[in-house]
Amino acid sequence: MLSIKNLHVSVGDKPILKGINLEINDGEIHAIMGPNGSGKSTLSHILSGKSGYTVTEGSVTYQGKDLLEMPPEIRAREGVFLAFQYPVEIPGVSNIYLLKAALNSIRKHHGQSEVDAMDFLTLVKGKVRLLEMDEKFLYRAVNEGFSGGEKKRNEILQMAILEPKLCILDETDSGLDIDALKIVSEGVNSLRSPDRSFVMVTHYQRLLDYIKPDFVHVLANGQIVKSGGAELALELEEKGYSWLEDAQAAA
Amino acid sequence: MSASAQEINNLINQEYKQGFVTELETDTFPPGLDDSVIHKLSKIKNEPEFMLEYRLKAFRHWQTLKSPEWAFVNFDPIDYQSISYYSAPKRKEDGPKSLDEIDPQVLEAYKKLGIPLDEQERLAGIAVDAVFDSVSVATTFKGKLKDVGVIFCPISEALRDHPDLIKQYLGSVVPHTDNYFAALNAAVFTDGSFVYIPKGVRCPMELSTYFRINAANTGQFERTLIIADEGSHVSYLEGCTAPMRDENQLHAAVVELIAMKDAVIKYSTVQNWYPGDKNGLGGIYNFVTKRADCRGDNSKVSWTQVETGSAITWKYPSCILTGDNAVGEFYSVALTNNYQQADTGTKMIHIGKNTRSTIVSKGISAGKAQNTYRGLVKVLKSAENARNYTQCDSLLVGDQCGAHTFPYIEVKQPSAQVEHEATTSKISEDQLFFCQQRGLSAEDAVSMIVNGFCKEVFKELPMEFAVEAQALLGLSLEGSVG
Numbered sequence: 001m002l003s004i005k006n007l008h009v010s011v012g013d014k015p016i017l018k019g020i021n022l023e024i025n026d027g028e029i030h031a032i033m034g035p036n037g038s039g040k041s042t043l044s045h046i047l048s049g050k051s052g053y054t055v056t057e058g059s060v061t062y063q064g065k066d067l068l069e070m071p072p073e074i075r076a077r078e079g080v081f082l083a084f085q086y087p088v089e090i091p092g093v094s095n096i097y098l099l100k101a102a103l104n105s106i107r108k109h110h111g112q113s114e115v116d117a118m119d120f121l122t123l124v125k126g127k128v129r130l131l132e133m134d135e136k137f138l139y140r141a142v143n144e145g146f147s148g149g150e151k152k153r154n155e156i157l158q159m160a161i162l163e164p165k166l167c168i169l170d171e172t173d174s175g176l177d178i179d180a181l182k183i184v185s186e187g188v189n190s191l192r193s194p195d196r197s198f199v200m201v202t203h204y205q206r207l208l209d210y211i212k213p214d215f216v217h218v219l220a221n222g223q224i225v226k227s228g229g230a231e232l233a234l235e236l237e238e239k240g241y242s243w244l245e246d247a248q249a250a251a
Numbered sequence: 252m253s254a255s256a257q258e259i260n261n262l263i264n265q266e267y268k269q270g271f272v273t274e275l276e277t278d279t280f281p282p283g284l285d286d287s288v289i290h291k292l293s294k295i296k297n298e299p300e301f302m303l304e305y306r307l308k309a310f311r312h313w314q315t316l317k318s319p320e321w322a323f324v325n326f327d328p329i330d331y332q333s334i335s336y337y338s339a340p341k342r343k344e345d346g347p348k349s350l351d352e353i354d355p356q357v358l359e360a361y362k363k364l365g366i367p368l369d370e371q372e373r374l375a376g377i378a379v380d381a382v383f384d385s386v387s388v389a390t391t392f393k394g395k396l397k398d399v400g401v402i403f404c405p406i407s408e409a410l411r412d413h414p415d416l417i418k419q420y421l422g423s424v425v426p427h428t429d430n431y432f433a434a435l436n437a438a439v440f441t442d443g444s445f446v447y448i449p450k451g452v453r454c455p456m457e458l459s460t461y462f463r464i465n466a467a468n469t470g471q472f473e474r475t476l477i478i479a480d481e482g483s484h485v486s487y488l489e490g491c492t493a494p495m496r497d498e499n500q501l502h503a504a505v506v507e508l509i510a511m512k513d514a515v516i517k518y519s520t521v522q523n524w525y526p527g528d529k530n531g532l533g534g535i536y537n538f539v540t541k542r543a544d545c546r547g548d549n550s551k552v553s554w555t556q557v558e559t560g561s562a563i564t565w566k567y568p569s570c571i572l573t574g575d576n577a578v579g580e581f582y583s584v585a586l587t588n589n590y591q592q593a594d595t596g597t598k599m600i601h602i603g604k605n606t607r608s609t610i611v612s613k614g615i616s617a618g619k620a621q622n623t624y625r626g627l628v629k630v631l632k633s634a635e636n637a638r639n640y641t642q643c644d645s646l647l648v649g650d651q652c653g654a655h656t657f658p659y660i661e662v663k664q665p666s667a668q669v670e671h672e673a674t675t676s677k678i679s680e681d682q683l684f685f686c687q688q689r690g691l692s693a694e695d696a697v698s699m700i701v702n703g704f705c706k707e708v709f710k711e712l713p714m715e716f717a718v719e720a721q722a723l724l725g726l727s728l729e730g731s732v733g
Contacts, residue, residue: 050684076690088685092703101699102689109690141703158689 001026001197002047002067002166007058009039009046016042018222019058024166027194031208031233032201034219035241040201041085043219044170047199048082049075062166076102077109079165083155083172090142095154098142099124099161106162127160131187149180156187167191169200173207185210205237220245270495270525273360273465277384279338282468284331286310289438292337296407296441299414309427309437316431322594323623323655324563326536329501336439338466339386357388364492366461377488378403380460384469385441392456401485402447403458406474409445416447420478424507424544424571432538432565436505440474443504448483448514457486457713464493464500464524464535473504479514481547486517488713491560493525497533499562504539512547512574517555519712520568524560531590531619534562541568542598545577545606553580554597555711562591567625569598572606572634579608582708586701587620587652596626596657601634601667610641613705616652623655630667637664643673646704648697 002024009017016039024030034040046053047060049072060067067075090098104114115123128135131153143151152172159167169188173181188198188211200213208216208230216232217224220241225248226232278295280288289310293303318328340354353368361368361381368381368389378392380403387405396403402413410417427437444460464471479485493500502524510516518541527534537560543552554568570579581597599608608628616622622645630637645654656673678700686696702709702721709717 048688051680072684072687073690073692076688082688084685084688086681088679088681090682090686090700090703092706093699098686098689098699101691101695105690105692105695162689 001028001063003061005059005061007046007060008056009042010054010056011042011052015056016053016222017046020222020224022217022224024197024199026197027192028215029192029198029200029211029213031213031216032199032219033203033205033216033233033236035245036203038219039222040203040219041170044082044168044199044201047168048072048080073105074109076164077106081159081162081164081167083152083159083167083169085171085174087143087151087155089144089146091144093142094139095142096124096138099138099158102158102162124161127157130160130190131157132183133157148175149177152176152184153180153187156184160187160191163191165196167196167198169198169202171201171203173202173204181207182210205233208233218244220248223248267495267525269364269492269523271360271363272494273356275354275356275465276341277338277466278341279466279469280335282333282335284334284336284439288336292439292441295337296410298407298410301414301418302410305422305427306438309434310439312428313431313434313438316434319431322565322625323621323657324565324592324594326499326563329536331435333468334501335466335469336385336472337441338384338469340383340388353388357383360463360465361461364461364463366490377457377459380405380444380458382442382444382460382462382473384464384466384471387442387444396454396456399452399455400449401452401454402445404445406443406445406476407441409476413445413447416478417445417476420507420509421476422507424509424542425505425540430540432503433505433540436472436474436503436540439470440472440505443473443475443506444477445475446477446485446487448479448485450480451482452480453483454485457488459488459490462489462491462502464502467496468498468500470501470503473502473506475504475506477507477516477518478509479511479516479550481511482513483511484515486519486713488519488521490521491524493535495525495528495533499527499534499536501536501538502561504541506539506541506568508543508552510543510545510547510550510552510577513549514547515551515553516543517553518543518568520554520556520558522556522558522560522564526560526591527562527589529589531562534591535560537561537564537566539564539566541566542571543569543579544571544573545579545603546573547577548574548603549576550574551578551580553582553711555582555708556584556595557708557712558583558585558593558595561593564591564593564595566595567597569600570608571600571602572608572637573602574606575603576605576607577603578606580711581608581610581612582711583612584615584705584708585613585622585624586615587617587622589618589620591618591620593621594623594625596624598627598629599639601628601630601637601639601664603633604635604637606634606637608639610639610643611707612641612643613708614643614645614654615648615701615704616645616654617648619651621653621655623657625657625659627659627661628669630662630664630669632663634664635666637667639667639669641669641671643671644704645673645675646701647675647677648701
């Protein structure tokens with residue numbers, strides 16, 4: 001699915017990622033953890049195509065294609081989805097309109113016809129129930145006046161409807177209370193499938209109680225300093241990040 | 252939103268599509284303006300004597316005036332002697348009686364614009380007056396409207412057939428002394444629409460005028476007069492397009508609306524004059540005076556405008572709220588891209604008791620364009636309990652454009668309530684990236700965000716126009732990102 005090789009990324013003159021290597025196979029869930037400023041968000045941004053970053057070395061291959069060559073909308077249409085840490089508001093544009101425009105742009109890219117209005121409504125309403133959202137959200141402006149939890153749930157709703165191949169969750173658990181976290185996690189779990197992979201960027205172990213990862217990677221100072229199974233997250237919870245950072249500094 | 256993103260997408264990828272020129276034989280005056288031109292104009296239109304006198308009086312007054320400079324727009328002085336003041340497709344002695352007699356080229360031009368003049372083909376429920384350069388070439392559904400007493404005809408025809416109404420109302424809202432361009436218009440206006448809705452009649456269909464500039468080096472001087480008698484109701488739409496030319500052309504219009512007791516007039520404009528090219532070459536100067544007099548008690552006038560075209564727009568559709576409980580509304584979307592300039596807004600003059608006005612203005616600037624809202628809310632001493640609500644929002648696309656707001660508020664009546672809200676925002680990188688990350692192209696994303704920004708105004712437009720307006724916004728923003 002995704003192969004990151006020796007990836008170096010800078011913002012301006014400042015190197016942020018310093019040689020990331022990561023292989024993600026179909027159906028796997030990878031958690032990227034690490035302290036503040038370790039480069040976690042940069043990694044999710046560079047994968048989804050946000051501007052403002054310079055790749056100085058290395059490559060990212062997605063489904064056999066050079067991901068870094070693709071403009072962000074092409075990545076999206078090819079199945080790369082970023083659930084934003086801070087979802088933006090778009091006044092006057094209804095949620096359902098955005099969803100339909102997004103779905104149709106993806107369908108068009110794959111040579112499919114536009115979705116039928118009735119089928120679309122049935123699809124959307126089903127997903128809304130799954131995420132225990134009020135249908136009224138569909139007709140409200142995108143994220144406008146939404147609470148933090150509602151915004152995050154809205155991201156997962158978009159993910160559920162667009163059915164991406166590679167889902168990147170950028171600090172999806174931040175700002176969520178325990179009930180919202182459960183609902184969001186259930187939403188994500190319901191999307192798990194053998195041909196869909198996840199990259200979960202998170203600061204805390206808490207999210208991993210609800211969405212069990214296959215692999216955990218610790219990012220510190222722009223490099224993956226340790227990889228392991230789900231049990232690594234528990235160890236981090238107990239010991240913090242400093243022992244890994246110290247080990248890296250010593251090396 | 253009624254237009255799908257797909258439709259908007261398709262439209263975004265087109266150039267100014269109304270930019271074609273129709274080749275025809277025309278009767279065109281040589282350039283220049285003096286008494287003899289006005290005599291000739293009045294004669295060719297076969298006008299009654301009083302009109303010639305009115306025109307000459309206006310011309311004398313115009314000669315004493317200077318071109319106004321207070322608007323936030325920049326252009327080289329206009330040489331009024333280099334403009335031709337009359338151009339019309341050549342026709343038989345008395346003018347065409349039926350569609351068969353209209354030059355097929357003209358019919359074809361309207362067809363291309365999506366305005367078939369054949370009543371059978373026309374969308375049911377909309378009557379059209381088609382003004383081509385200086386003349387009205389056809390007016391549809393005249394007969395059907397006459398059955399209910401509604402007069403809908405070219406103003407040049409009304410001058411001959413309904414001189415009493417013209418004498419009574421023409422210039423009663425916008426006198427020839429009003430301003431520079433209004434004076435010029437009064438002297439040289441050529442055609443436009445005349446509407447009279449009799450007492451108690453609800454006009455059975457939407458009325459519309461489609462203005463087309465075709466000839467080069469001509470000015471179009473539109474004059475429109477709408478009178479809604481007591482208790483009547485009318486919805487009127489206007490559309491405008493012109494060919495792509497490197498020279499600037501002048502469109503100086505005067506529109507007067509009169510609403511008597513309990514009458515309602517809804518006036519909608521989708522203005523898409525040629526805006527000039529990417530480098531600011533060519534385009535229409537759209538210098539327009541539009542004003543409504545809510546003369547009777549409980550009367551209501553609602554202006555809705557979507558202004559996407561013209562090199563320069565200078566336009567303030569206004570309401571004089573004379574009658575008690577009269578209501579004035581102004582909903583505006585003004586979009587400027589490349590080197591376009593717009594200085595537009597409204598005036599709400601509260602005279603009667605309990606008069607109410609609402610102003611919702613959405614200005615969008617992209618490229619190197621300048622977009623100005625200029626508005627006056629004036630509450631006279633007589634206007635007890637007058638209320639006004641103004642909302643003025645500006646949206647910037649890119650970092651080389653400008654948005655400006657000049658609200659003037661004058662209140663002489665202590666019981667009045669006047670509210671003004673204003674915002675300025677930019678389409679953020681984050682919004683764009685978010686939309687792109689969901690699969691939309693940058694241009695579709697901008698178009699969607701702008702359409703969302705304008706939603707409050709679009710919902711005031713009649714259905715057919717709302718779709719057209721949304722599409723136009725996408726078109727006009729072409730090339731504004733990336």
